[in-house]
Amino acid sequence: MKVRVDQKLCVGHGRCYELAPEVYDEDERGHCRLVASSVAPELVASAQRGAVNCPEHAIRVEEEVDP
Numbered sequence: 001m002k003v004r005v006d007q008k009l010c011v012g013h014g015r016c017y018e019l020a021p022e023v024y025d026e027d028e029r030g031h032c033r034l035v036a037s038s039v040a041p042e043l044v045a046s047a048q049r050g051a052v053n054c055p056e057h058a059i060r061v062e063e064e065v066d067p
């Protein structure tokens with residue numbers, strides 16, 4: 001799975017990296033930074049937990065599409 005964060009929407013509540021620090025981290029402004037954009041199968045639930053708890057709907061967890 002692929003995770004994307006829309007930095008235009010992220011305001012730095014920090015819920016994503018507090019709930020799923022194995023997927024999300026914070027930058028120097030407290031905004032979300034991905035640990036890795038590609039998520040291993042065992043971390044998909046964590047990625048989705050962060051996404052559904054983002055008040056700004058800034059996170060998308062999507063299937064990776066082969067080129």
Ligand code: SF4
Binds near residue numbers: 013016057
């Ligand atoms: S929960 Fe949403 S708004 Fe808050 S830091 Fe994470 S991505 Fe940004």
